[in-house]
Amino acid sequence: xxxxxxxxxxxxxxxxVRDVLWGHIYLTPxxxxxxxxxxxxxxxxxxQLGPVYRxxxxxxxxxxxxSIGVYHLGRRLVQNLSGSADWISREGVMSFxxxxxxxxxxxxxxxxxxxxxxxxxxESLTGSLILEEPLKSLIHACGADPAxxxxxxxxxxxxxxxxxxxxxxxxxxxxxxxxxxxxxxxDARYCGVPYGAQDVDFIFSRLTPxxxxxxxxxxxxxxxxxxxxFAKYLMYRxxxxxxxxxxxxxxxxxxxxxxxxxxxxxGEELYGLDDxxxxxxxxEKTGNALAEAVWKGRLYTTAAEIPFIEADHACLKDxxxxxxxxxxxxxxxxxxxxxxxxxxxxxxxxxxxSFEAGLFVTDEQCSFADSSSAFKAETxxxxxxxxxxxxxxxxxxxxxxxxxxxxxxDILYTKKPWLRGI
Numbered sequence: 564x565x566x567x568x569x570x571x572x573x574x575x576x577x578x579x580v581r582d583v584l585w586g587h588i589y590l591t592p593x594x595x596x597x598x599x600x601x602x603x604x605x606x607x608x609x610x611q612l613g614p615v616y617r618x619x620x621x622x623x624x625x626x627x628x629x630s631i632g633v634y635h636l637g638r639r640l641v642q643n644l645s646g647s648a649d650w651i652s653r654e655g656v657m658s659f660x661x662x663x664x665x666x667x668x669x670x671x672x673x674x675x676x677x678x679x680x681x682x683x684x685x686e687s688l689t690g691s692l693i694l695e696e697p698l699k700s701l702i703h704a705c706g707a708d709p710a711x712x713x714x715x716x717x718x719x720x721x722x723x724x725x726x727x728x729x730x731x732x733x734x735x736x737x738x739x740x741x742x743x744x745x746x747x748x749x750d751a752r753y754c755g756v757p758y759g760a761q762d763v764d765f766i767f768s769r770l771t772p773x774x775x776x777x778x779x780x781x782x783x784x785x786x787x788x789x790x791x792x793f794a795k796y797l798m799y800r801x802x803x804x805x806x807x808x809x810x811x812x813x814x815x816x817x818x819x820x821x822x823x824x825x826x827x828x829x830g831e832e833l834y835g836l837d838d839x840x841x842x843x844x845x846x847e848k849t850g851n852a853l854a855e856a857v858w859k860g861r862l863y864t865t866a867a868e869i870p871f872i873e874a875d876h877a878c879l880k881d882x883x884x885x886x887x888x889x890x891x892x893x894x895x896x897x898x899x900x901x902x903x904x905x906x907x908x909x910x911x912x913x914x915x916x917s918f919e920a921g922l923f924v925t926d927e928q929c930s931f932a933d934s935s936s937a938f939k940a941e942t943x944x945x946x947x948x949x950x951x952x953x954x955x956x957x958x959x960x961x962x963x964x965x966x967x968x969x970x971x972x973d974i975l976y977t978k979k980p981w982l983r984g985i
Contacts, residue, residue: 568645571653571706572638580631584749588635593705594664598631600701602668602692606630608837612750613674614811615802617862619754622802626667629749636741637663640734640767648772650727657707659731661693662715663741668692671833672841676815678914679882680823682830690717726774733777738788738919738931739766747794750802758797762787771925779923785936792918792938796946804913810862810956813911818845818853820882852906863909863956871912871951879912879953892955907958913951918943 576589580598590598597603606627615622638660645651669688671677690713692698702709714720715731734740744763751759766787770778780788802808822828827849836844845854856862869876879885890905897903920943922931932940 568651568656571656572642584752585635588631597664597701600697605837609672610838614808618805618807621755622753624753626670629745630664630667632745632749633741634664636744640741643767644772654708655727657705658711661702661705661707661712666716672836672838673815676812680819686717690720730774737777738922754802758794761791776923779925781926782924789936789938799950806865809911809954811857813909813956814853814857817909818851822849864959864962865954866957866962867955869953871953885910903961907961909956911954918946
């Protein structure tokens with residue numbers, strides 16, 4: 564079995580792609596054909612990090628480059644695991660590689676700005692695209708099963724052997740998955756920050772396959788897992804959730820929520836867009852000032868930052884209700900002497916984030932959380948609490964007035980009248 568699978572993973576991989584991060588990446592001609600399909604070509608027009616280039620000008624890499632990187636790491640991962648995983652089949656391997664390459668096909672434009680909206684998940688959209696032409700036939704030509712490929716990405720689908728399917732799902736989504744290992748390394752490289760670099764060679768050399776969990780580790784990998792978790796924390800704190808990035812993201816969200824609720828834009832119109840066509844759609848159909856301001860680089864500024872406290876701020880998690888609280892806060896500020904409209908003020912609450920550590924440490928016979936690692940559950944919880952910050956963004960012309968308003972801290976921190984239920 565080992566020789567057969569190793570042959571599947573080496574024979575015919577003659578199509579080179581030069582990647583800035585991993586060097587030469589080799590595909591079969593059939594896999595290369597997937598990268599030339601219209602659904603994949605759209606990924607070349609979506610920046611991996613959306614508005615992050617406002618803070619880190621080098622961060623203009625695309626979803627396409629990331630997807631090819633995930634495929635490359637997925638292939639290397641299976642090559643390391645296949646010798647002792649006798650449940651791996653030829654068709655399963657190729658389906659997994661196709662899933663790695665195509666996992667972001669349905670991703671929305673402008674990073675995660677559309678993530679909280681009432682839309683289909685990007686995994687669901689990816690699964691649908693995989694099961695349609697031209698991808699369905701192209702995946703067949705790779706020696707893969709389109710149904711299994713789609714089900715690896717979209718957990719709401721079933722496809723092929725359940726045993727092998729669960730294994731590949733665990734490989735593609737977990738603490739040491741090729742997706743995370745690529746985006747941490749790639750995003751750090753293009754942003755020019757030192758936080759994301761990971762020792763992929765050593766990580767893959769120490770993993771062992773598990774049918775139930777995807778991969779297990781031994782205690783020698785504990786420092787590497789800690790490095791990944793801390794790198795993810797630092798990338799969120801300094802890059803992904805930088806205040807300027809959050810300002811641009813929240814402005815686009817507010818513009819889209821308003822357009823969807825009013826019926827000016829339908830959810831279906833947002834599927835299949837790239838960064839340029841998203842802004843074109845919003846400009847043509849809504850004329851929304853927020854979207855135009857983001858496009859022209861006129862971002863709102865930070866008036867206040869508030870630590871998120873579940874007991875006080877849980878009501879702000881629902882993006883559909885947030886505009887009501889923005890109206891209340893604007894009313895409170897008006898009563899305090901500042902004329903400010905609800906469109907001049909945005910309450911930003913970050914999307915949920917987790918730090919996956921569901922690994923089993925074989926030589927210590929326990930989970931990672933119970934292992935000799937310094938990163939206990941409370942440590943990971945503190946990461947989330949530190950990151951989870953509510954920001955109040957206001958129109959740049961109003962920022963100085965709001966910052967000098969003595970009553971602002973009382974309104975935000977003490978009275979909280981703007982958090983009345985609506």
